[in-house]
Amino acid sequence: MLLLAFREEAAIGATVAEVRAALPGADVLVVDDGSPDRTTEVALSAGARVVRHPFNLGVAAAESTGLRYAARHGYRVALRMDGDGQHDPASAAALLEAVAAGAELAIGTRFGEVATFRSTVVRRAGNRLLARVVSWLAGRDLTDPTSGYRAFGGRALPFFAEHFPHDYPEPESLVWASRQGFALREVPVRMRPRRGGRSSLTPLRSAYYMIKVSLALLLEISRSRR
Secondary structure (H helix, E strand, C coil), rough: CCEEEEEEEECHHHHHHHHHHHHCCCCCEEEECCCCCCCHHHHHHCCCEEEECCCCCCHHHHHHHHHHHHHHCCCCCCEEEEECECHHHHHHHHHHHHHHCCCEEEECCCCCCCCCCCCCHHHHHHHHHHHHHHHHHHCCCCCCCCCCCCCEECCCHHHHCCCCCCCCCCHHHHHHHHCCCCEEEEEECCCCCCCCCCCCCCHHHHHHHHHHHHHHHHHHHHHHHH
């Protein structure tokens, strides 16, 4: 289990404990992305292993670090969650079951049959736009291209341990996985409010991000075809 954390001193201890209760046989690795607070100390006290960046590098770098660690230490499956408590560990088993059934990248969708996530109208509109673009590029229907709750297995884990997108990691990795022919599957998951801290994404910033990512992906495809 990979937990990505930045300034999650208030949430990481309880999140690690919950993960260990939900998946008692799993190893838990916290990737501390250069937190200036006690995130690392609290994670260690909760029983997690910790890899710490010397300074903040961003979500993509943290996820890349976690996947490299998993591949180099011989793990066959890596399940990635956020460390702020929003991803419910009770949904982890469903993602792992999808990998066991043949999925090489299982994506936890917040918009499936488990209706626990409600965002603003602006964010939902932005997500629908991005979902359509990513679905078109990936050649299959996807509902939640920005979800960070996902499991890597099969060929996807060693591939993304060595090759990982750093601009827009969640949607880009879905397009990359599709082009590599990896088996993708969306699995409904539960979301909850953050345990602590504060998200930097306001509704308008989220919508702007999704529009920007959609345009960037389309431009990249246009360039590659030329």
